[in-house]
Amino acid sequence: MNTHLHITAWALAFILFIVAVILHKQGSEKASKIVQMILRLDYLLILYSGGDLIATFFKGDNPYLVEAIIKGLAGVWVIAAMEMTLGKIKDNDSAKAGWIQLVVAFLITIALGFFRLPNGVWFG
Template sequence: MMDTTHLHITTWVIGLILFFVTYSMLKGGNPKAKMMHMITRLFFILIFLSGGMLISDFGVYATKMIVGLLVIAFMEMVLVRTAKRKSTGVMWTLFILSLLFVLYLGFSLPLGITIF
């Protein structure tokens, strides 16, 4: 179980890094931003799959899973709206709030690190 936890943490850390790199490339008009966006999407799938492998008690982890999916969805919406040169303020706010909530849930649930 611990190896799966490390895999999940590694994938979301890399996913977040790729998200910010892709965002900055899109803002800068880099022609390779589309390729980075596809790689970031691959990590979104890996985050989802590794998180699914962690579910031992669906009832306890259902909220975290739903909020985690929202985090990925808001990350994708920020990137797509940035690529289309549309406003991203609301999506950034929803992304940050959902990320903070999913981190709280992840650290406070039984498989998490005892911080809270």
């Protein structure tokens, strides 16, 4: 159940992130700020559900513990990169570094979450 909550929260986060970027590019500062605040609330749901998922790896002698911790750190990195990118876009600065970090952190998170750790695509 918590895996579904976590994936749903991440999907919502990416949708909100894209909407915030588009609204800012269109000049709708107030709407962009509202969407970004909702996105920040969604981060709390992501952190809660992700923390609960990582906690399951601390039970017993789990061979996936290190990978789960790395995946969690990469997930926090994704959140930080999203915030950094939105901040740079809002300040009309170059957001290239933020986009690069977002893509790298996202790929690490997806690779570990869906293809390496249990309950992913290959583990069911």
